Amino acid sequence: MKTYQSSDYDVIVVGAGHAGCEAALAAAHMGEKTLLLTIGLDMVAFMPCNPSVGGPAKGTVVREIDALGGQMGKNIDATYIQMRMLNTGKGPAVRALRAQADKWQYHEHMKDVIENTPNLTLRQAVADKILVKDGVCHGVITDTGAHYEAKSVVLCTGTSARGRIIIGELTYSSGPDNTIPSIKLPEDLEKHGFKLRRFKTGTPPRVNGNTVDYSKTEEEPGDKTPNFFSFTSKDQDYLQEQIPCWMTYTNEHTHEIIRQNLDRAPMFSGLIKGVGPRYCPSIEDKIVRFADKDKHQLFLEPEGRHTKEVYVGDFSTSMPEEVQLKMLHSIAGLEKAELMRPGYAIEYDVVEPWQLKHTLETKNIAGLFTAGQINGTSGYEEAAGQGIIAGINAALSAQGKPGFTLQRDEAYIGVLIDDLVTKGTNEPYRLLTSRAEYRLLLRHDNADLRLTKYGHQLGLISDDRYQKFLAKKFAIKELQARLQTITVHPTPEVQEYLHGIGQDKMSAGVKAELFLRRPRVTVDDIARLTGEELDYDRYVKEQVEITTKYAGYIKKEEIQVARLHRQEAKKIPADIDYDQIDGLATEARQKFAKIRPESLAQAERISGVNPADLAILSVYIQQGKYQRKQK
């Protein structure tokens, strides 16, 4: 292919899925001239799998992206068809918001935002090669022969990299949803020495909603109380007419059909070589692994307002189409369902993520970043969370500034990236709340309090929004201070109230702050019982209630965090030569050399490294310090 010299950019982002969109928007908002390349313009921010955003941990990530100035939260708030708060019966640390998206509107809205963003060019092309000179990436070449120069490049290839779709005996080279796969780029990455591996994921069949008998299923409606992902969304805009989801189950007959056709299942016939995720197994995998379960729950999720396509959630399969039809028709409500798209499995290339720094820049090639599924994750939110970090760092790198990273105690995004670069992953990585050590600190309700300051510093949060945020922060402090001054007296009304919520009576008056620590007591109750005017925004009251009620536990986690910080502060010199350290166990030496941890705290999180190795490493680093002092 004859190439031609095209325009120069500061940042080029390859791939316009959930990671690529956030990366490009962040870089452009930070003032960098940015090019966003996509294989298909009609696939910008598309959801090739489930039509939903959020859920435990993931929903918190969306709020974190929003606090950093990203688009995902605003985008789903503008295009949802149903909103639900999950885990409301549990504590505040694990409450989670989830939205059903209109996936076409979601795509259109994101594309519109990108098209209207200054400094940002959106173009359809397949990136075939990265340009590297002296270990620095300086641009890309596309299939159309365009040669683009850039200061940094972000790769967000999703499942397109040497993608291969499998449906029963049928397999073909393809990106998600029958798009063009990216073949040359992964080959080029291998030439540059990157270690790649194959992962597998899958998606369930879609059926025509007109042919579903919903009377045989259970309705799952949305919430009446408004909740949003973005700090900027307003309660009065909350959607009143939401579209429900529906729940049904597989049965013994379904399982029998699957068992009879296991020899045709690519998962078991050996056709699929990639490693699939444990948490999102195909239905055939579930039947085999959990043979004693007589039914599995399924969710019927509408894919949008103006389509009849319905996503059969939890029914991911790569069985032949013929078998898929039989399986579907065995399920209550789907007896006469018309199949619109068959489910399929897709295999794709990922870059083993231990080859990355916490900034998502590759260790071997400066100026080259990767984000999203290419790093071995799964899920739109995980992709977008990495996307914004990669975009920020690509911009900072182009500006010659130091990188931006988030710690494990600051954000789920921090947990996600640290897990990836420290431990690597042996399956598509999904974020779970149980992966976070400091879950109580990483709540969805305080994502703005944790991260807005960074978004503002980076220039991604406007001054206007920042002022609103500071006002909220101030109101929280003010309410906390007021609760210290108000006294709740043991009046008959108060005693009656306590009795009503199943609490012991009071013997003497207490400060409202102490009174609030009792379970089920709210700020509004205190206002009512004391006649004080505590007229604050509901998010302010919620924040004060949570931090007051769980102060003891929050403190416990903060003590652990303080220790972590002291350990994170012990940096390992980038040029350390592990072969020069006597006494390291071979396994530890190899892992240190491969992962190249940035701090002692990170070294400690590497699996298979024992305390003696850490002691030796720590001693060796201190020695270096000592040497410098001597000079």
Added chain:
Amino acid sequence: MTQVLTEFDTIAAISTPIGEGGISIVRMSGEDAVTIAAKVFRGPDLTKAKTHTIHYGHIFDPQTGQTIDEVMVTIMLAPKTFTRENIVEINCHGGIVVTNHILQLLLANGARMADPGEFTKRAFVNGRIDLTQAESVMDIVRAKTDKSRQVAIKQLSGGLREEIKDLRQEILNTLANVEVNIDYPEYDADQVTAQQMKATSQAVIAKIDRLLKTAQEGKIMRNGLATAIVGRPNVGKSSLLNYLTQGEKAIVTDVAGTTRDTLEEYVSIQGVPLELIDTAGIHHTTDKVERIGVERSKQAIQRADLILLLLDANQTLTPEDLALLDYTKDKKRIIILNKNDLGQTLTTAAIAEKYHSPVVTTSILQQKNLDELEKLIKQLFFAGIENSHDEVMVTNQRQSSLLAKAKQQLQDVVQAVENGIPVDIAQIDFTGAWNTLGEITGESAPDELITQLFSQFCLGK
């Protein structure tokens, strides 16, 4: 995992060989060393003490007010110390029971048991030791840490280790339930109520209590090795007792009441603390109506950690001997063939082979070969443990203090549930207890929970 994270804790350990010498030193290093010492010290205010000063006073138990020992306390403040941290050394009167009691008080008041070699490691990490020493010290750090890990793990008897594993699994099962409800709120698993977490906590607490009570090593550290001297009349029991309790070996003599029936003696044999139990019968050997047969000794044998079984080397085994041999066959025991004259009917080798126990031939009256007996006692005590004094202390107390910590965390769970705290918050201490128990067995697999989650539940998006 935990080693480096806990690097900034205040650590404590007994830094003199156990039971040997007149003075023992308990040493602490870390930011809070002085404040912790001050909590258990009656005398001048240590928190106002200048660096490198010595203070006279008493160690007392702040909970009971009871005085433990008369001591000299040395205060050395950072940075001019061995570790470059605050160091406190408590010089006490020695003896395993007292020294250990002082250490326990420090642990109860905020110090953590030092890992082997940890003082040296800190000295090193804080740049106190010069560069020429570096490599050799690094070797030591490595050797000591590795060895101590092996020791800690090896020392756990198979049974204890299994039990702790089971406890962790019990917690993990409930924990996975809690987590699946959180991460997959719509998954049709049973909702784990706080009550279930409370029930699991209580069940595990009960088992920890039992472990704390029965954990052999821990008990010995606190009370000494309960030792019963048994044998038929006139075989030399009282001579042996007199030998063991003579002069310097006796630590404490507690004479309760006017009779000597409940007499218990504490002695130290080559640094091994022995609590001689139910020796009453022995002191009554002149009693015409003595019936110190198997019946009389049974109770003592049951309670004992160690049996010293005396046989007459000059005679063939009597039915009474055989009964005692049989009754003590599952116990840790030493068979002593006591010689009264030159002839010897029973041979060491024959008895050792037949009864699978260490055997020693002595003449107690002539005090011959008694040092062999002492060596055997010591060997038995340190069996399966490295023959190094401070490491034995470390690993034993490490276990019991971790068990106590896990118990506390589980008690916090129970209390939280009773106070109506949501399940995912009470779970913080629940997970904590699980991690603490993992420290005992040396297991730390960070993805253990995730793996459990996916193998126990059939999860989908």
